[in-house]
Amino acid sequence: MPELRKDPVVGRWVIVATERGKRPSDFAPQPIETPDPAKNPFAEGNEHMTPPEIFAFRDPKSKPNGPNWQVRVVPNKFPALRIEGDIDKEGQGIYDKMNGIGAHEVIIETPNPNLQLEQQPVDAIGRVIETYKIRMTDLLRDSRFRYILVFKNFGRQAGATIGHPHSQLIATPVTPKRLKEKLVGAMEYYAYKDRSIFEDILKQEIKEGSRLVYENAGFVAYCPFASRFPFEVTLTPRRQAAYFQDIHPDEILLLADALKVTLQKLAKALNQPQYNFIVNTAPARYAHHGFWSTIDQDFRWHIEILPRLMLIAGFEVGTGFYINPTTPEEAAKYLREIPV
Amino acid sequence: MPELRKDPVVGRWVIVATERGKRPSDFAPQPIETPDPAKNPFAEGNEHMTPPEIFAFRDPKSKPNGPNWQVRVVPNKFPALRIEGDIDKEGQGIYDKMNGIGAHEVIIETPNPNLQLEQQPVDAIGRVIETYKIRMTDLLRDSRFRYILVFKNFGRQAGATIGHPHSQLIATPVTPKRLKEKLVGAMEYYAYKDRSIFEDILKQEIKEGSRLVYENAGFVAYCPFASRFPFEVTLTPRRQAAYFQDIHPDEILLLADALKVTLQKLAKALNQPQYNFIVNTAPARYAHHGFWSTIDQDFRWHIEILPRLMLIAGFEVGTGFYINPTTPEEAAKYLREIPV
Numbered sequence: 001m002p003e004l005r006k007d008p009v010v011g012r013w014v015i016v017a018t019e020r021g022k023r024p025s026d027f028a029p030q031p032i033e034t035p036d037p038a039k040n041p042f043a044e045g046n047e048h049m050t051p052p053e054i055f056a057f058r059d060p061k062s063k064p065n066g067p068n069w070q071v072r073v074v075p076n077k078f079p080a081l082r083i084e085g086d087i088d089k090e091g092q093g094i095y096d097k098m099n100g101i102g103a104h105e106v107i108i109e110t111p112n113p114n115l116q117l118e119q120q121p122v123d124a125i126g127r128v129i130e131t132y133k134i135r136m137t138d139l140l141r142d143s144r145f146r147y148i149l150v151f152k153n154f155g156r157q158a159g160a161t162i163g164h165p166h167s168q169l170i171a172t173p174v175t176p177k178r179l180k181e182k183l184v185g186a187m188e189y190y191a192y193k194d195r196s197i198f199e200d201i202l203k204q205e206i207k208e209g210s211r212l213v214y215e216n217a218g219f220v221a222y223c224p225f226a227s228r229f230p231f232e233v234t235l236t237p238r239r240q241a242a243y244f245q246d247i248h249p250d251e252i253l254l255l256a257d258a259l260k261v262t263l264q265k266l267a268k269a270l271n272q273p274q275y276n277f278i279v280n281t282a283p284a285r286y287a288h289h290g291f292w293s294t295i296d297q298d299f300r301w302h303i304e305i306l307p308r309l310m311l312i313a314g315f316e317v318g319t320g321f322y323i324n325p326t327t328p329e330e331a332a333k334y335l336r337e338i339p340v
Numbered sequence: 341m342p343e344l345r346k347d348p349v350v351g352r353w354v355i356v357a358t359e360r361g362k363r364p365s366d367f368a369p370q371p372i373e374t375p376d377p378a379k380n381p382f383a384e385g386n387e388h389m390t391p392p393e394i395f396a397f398r399d400p401k402s403k404p405n406g407p408n409w410q411v412r413v414v415p416n417k418f419p420a421l422r423i424e425g426d427i428d429k430e431g432q433g434i435y436d437k438m439n440g441i442g443a444h445e446v447i448i449e450t451p452n453p454n455l456q457l458e459q460q461p462v463d464a465i466g467r468v469i470e471t472y473k474i475r476m477t478d479l480l481r482d483s484r485f486r487y488i489l490v491f492k493n494f495g496r497q498a499g500a501t502i503g504h505p506h507s508q509l510i511a512t513p514v515t516p517k518r519l520k521e522k523l524v525g526a527m528e529y530y531a532y533k534d535r536s537i538f539e540d541i542l543k544q545e546i547k548e549g550s551r552l553v554y555e556n557a558g559f560v561a562y563c564p565f566a567s568r569f570p571f572e573v574t575l576t577p578r579r580q581a582a583y584f585q586d587i588h589p590d591e592i593l594l595l596a597d598a599l600k601v602t603l604q605k606l607a608k609a610l611n612q613p614q615y616n617f618i619v620n621t622a623p624a625r626y627a628h629h630g631f632w633s634t635i636d637q638d639f640r641w642h643i644e645i646l647p648r649l650m651l652i653a654g655f656e657v658g659t660g661f662y663i664n665p666t667t668p669e670e671a672a673k674y675l676r677e678i679p680v
């Protein structure tokens with residue numbers, strides 16, 4: 001019998017097909033492209049092919065926009081939003097609009113075009129995470145921005161147009177809808193129970209164990225109860241913290257370890273699948289200050305990893321109604337048992 | 341300057357890139373498959389290849405599960421939900437689940453495997469729409485079902501696995517999340533303004549005219565102000581009605597005409613694009629009865645047509661944050677001006 005399962009934070013019902021669950025081998029592998037070195041704007045030596053860098057971890061003696069860097073942040077050459085200008089909120093009859101002000105940056109994770117994130121050593125992954133933190137903190141000084149969206153598209157099906165390993169960041173003057181739903185869900189749960197829903201989920205996942213993928217001293221990786229996609233994994237910190245950018249230096253390395261192990265397991269189980277990951281964090285503090293806000297207690301930042309094993313049909317986007325052919329329990333079991 | 345636009349019903353912000361808008365010719369055409377006649381379970385003569393039919397428009401002298409039909413409804417051979425059993429709602433710690441009870445039916449729109457919906461005459465399209473109404477009305481007699489989802493996937497990228505023209509129907513014991521958001525948005529607007537948001541949108545669209553695609557006596561087709569996808573079109577009835585299945589016989593033909601013209605325009609402008617359409621209607625009456633419900637005034641059923649011209653990246657699904665490279669005004673202008 002298939003099951004209908006409800007996401008406890010946002011209230012979405014998902015059909016989980018439990019009878020003939022799809023196994024890792026049921027998903028066709030997707031080819032990973034190797035970028036052409038001469039045309040790869042993210043390669044070392046091609047720094048002139050990107051707009052001037054915003055930030056980099058680079059050798060002390062090296063110069064900006066030259067080689068000898070480890071992580072490099074540049075503006076997206078085709079940004080979805082523009083950095084200059086005023087927001088100019090405006091009504092148009094019943095409609096609301098504003099100027100598309102924002103930042104759109106690319107975080108080049110390594111000079112090596114073929115070294116995937118999970119193949120880097122833990123401290124190098126930590127440097128990428130620290131870059132996220134540094135850029136978020138910097139951009140949040142700009143009071144026009146309400147939310148900093150950090151995400152990674154790996155593979156063409158997942159939306160990446162350049163094969164060289166990179167993540168992206170979009171600073172927006174609005175809070176993305178799905179994040180807002182999570183904030184509201186977490187706040188309402190806290191108002192009702194006086195407990196954080198994220199803490200309750202973590203406790204139940206650790207106690208049940210059937211959906212756990214990996215744990216270390218700082219983080220728990222699990223397949224969510226109402227997973228929309230096969231082999232979806234969430235990474236949640238054990239410590240209550242609403243804002244990703246408040247991550248401690250020791251937590252950065254623990255997150256790097258959890259991310260490395262989880263992505264390695266996915267790569268091994270599913271033959272290097274294309275995926276997206278998304279950092280879910282609280283919006284800028286000024287967006288919800290006030291004496292009534294419990295956000296520091298009720299919301300917890302977390303990372304969602306969504307492997308792209310199936311087509312996303314417009315039906316699912318149009319209705320918000322998902323059919324997942326693999327139970328999270330089966331997916332977690334596969335991932336737990338794969339040695340890395 | 342790109343624009344951020346807010347969907348007035350559900351409150352979603354969308355980035356609309358206005359500078360270098362994508363034109364119809366910028367989207368690569370996708371091949372449409374012709375099903376192999378011998379293996380096509382929806383072809384006339386192959387009726388034995390489907391489960392027994394639930395309903396059909398067929399010649400008076402013909403027999404069920406034989407040839408000589410115009411529209412045929414059969415259970416989906418690989419249903420996402422099961423028709424037999426009890427719902428058995430159950431908690432599991434903080435999680436909620438229920439049995440995957442429901443119906444999953446296929447509406448075969450024509451015996452001709454190569455005759456697309458918009459290529460049929462208006463009265464034949466009307467027969468397909470009447471089939472939706474008949475099946476919805478029938479299934480809503482089952483008090484286990486809260487919502488009847490009618491949709492069409494056209495093309496493999498849009499999720500169709502069989503090339504023969506067909507729509508689908510899923511009866512579920514829960515209301516899909518996106519529909520619930522629309523119901524809440526419409527209810528809150530009505531509570532605040534004492535007007536229907538759908539009526540207000542329609543009035544503004546007709547008055548502004550820039551996003552209109554087609555109008556007849558019963559229906560208005562327009563590209564929504566905060567379109568998530570290029571060439572997205574919404575069809576809304578002029579008459580206030582929350583429930584699709586309350587459609588009048590004369591409205592069925594008007595809807596058939598509006599659907600035919602809109603789909604023909606899309607096919608011509610975009611070289612027969614793959615698409616999804618979704619009927620948005622109110623949930624079963626018992627799901628929201630009570631003296632406080634204003635649903636008959638505040639909500640209006642409508643059809644969304646979502647061409648699949650671009651990849652849906654997990655990023656967009658994960659965040660609810662969309663980037664649309666074509667303004668709805670440009671899209672509507674193209675579609676308005678294309679003669680059909």
